Amino acid sequence: MNMEDYKIRLEEVSFFYGNFQALNNINLEIRPREIFGLMGPAKSGKSTLLSVLNRMCDLIPGARFTGRIWLDDEDILSPDCDVVNLRRRVGLVLSKPVPLPRSIRENLLLAPRLAGKKDHQELEEMVEKSLKAAQLWDEVKDRLNDSALRLSGGQQQRLCLARTLAMEPEVVLLDEPTSGLDPISTAKIEETLFQLKKNYTIILVSNNTKQIARATDRVAFLLMSQIIEIGDTPKVFTVPQDKRTDDYISGRFG
């Protein structure tokens, strides 16, 4: 397998919460610098899949997994994996993006400081760079010391994206990044994703099939913990191979 072919590769990944199987034998390859979409009805395993990719799933009591996940050439499910370092490489923007009750600047400085960065100049540049990447800079540049909780919902969502970018990850995982946002904020976030694609590999989970169709390059459809179909987004949305995919994207169930 050539290194350039994939950024992340899942081999026979299964995941259990206690007795409930949340992922069933998932095989998947994510290419470098693509936006990969995960869609499916509620409880189909989308968010679980994201949480396995940076081992946030470890926080859940009773969770266990089998299989292998390669990030470049490192197996991140192996017991030797340094999960803290993994989470710095694979940034997750949570589905409920809640900034810390501190200033905008402090929110952005958290991750670099956790990684041990101290240089003042470098940190200030990081604030500006990550806010620009999340398309938030122009709106907040004059009030970086204001509380992050005073921002609007869409701005908070982009701030959480920015604070993930501030740790300079290689892969960005987004769980429902536009749930509860108005169409204008949603468009801004999607525009942001297109810009980020130049430098990052992005995995986007969404309940909104229209958003998946607009924003992603390739897509996987999950149903009841299994992958039903994987393919280029335009193709999956025009000529789905499986009837269940067709039913889902045309809104007949789910």
Add this chain to the structure above:
Amino acid sequence: MDRGKFVERVLFLLALSSISSLVIITIFIFEEGLPLIFHTGLKDFIFSSHWAPTKGHFGIAAMIISSILVTLGAMVLGVPLGLACAIVLAEFCSERLRGLLKPTLELLAGIPSVVYGFLGVIWLVPLIRNYLGGPGLSLLAAAVILGIMILPTVISISIDALTAVPDVYRDGSIALGATQWQTVHRVVLPAASSGIITAVILGMGRAVGETMAVIMVAGNALKIPTSILDPVRTLTSNIALELGYAAGRHREALFATGIVLFVIIMILNLSATLLARRK
């Protein structure tokens, strides 16, 4: 009048009576104590350390200093211990273990203070006398006993403050590449800080007001201590020790001491309430 209205009135009267007892106590202490403060002058009363009530000298500075030192000592010992305990229980324990340990620690608050004093006299005082010198009955002994006595207050309120921090803050921090300890130290503790400060202040109030255990282990000598091994007499001890035989001006002076204590505790509780509300 129907039954519901009647019950409502009775409950209202009962509630009113408990509040009025606070008002009555306040009025009583001030009425009994204020004449002496006017007589001696507030400055002499608080800043003179000459306490000879039978000869007309009413200066409580030595006791104020002793009370402050004993309280500070209790804080130095009790706060780090209590806070560490709260962090372990709230952040690093399974829910089941916490459910078992927290009520157990709260039982500490139910032990009568005379029992703490008794244990202090039996174990702690001889230990200090034999290994550190001095009479044993000392500032240090009082601080240690009070440090243990404030633990349940500090731990219980700190745990409540820590568990009130939303889990999304923790998850967000872990997702940003923080270890569990970094999450506690950089995210959870700052977010819980006002609650933790409230816990410390309420612990302080308890330490300032405690009387029985302190009388038993502090030695009760009337002077400004020069070492932690010196015996001390706190404001509360002085009232309890002398009220039995005090009369006239002397009695008034003890009530005036009560006013000073009352004001200190009111300030502590008020700042705890204000801090808790700020959140």
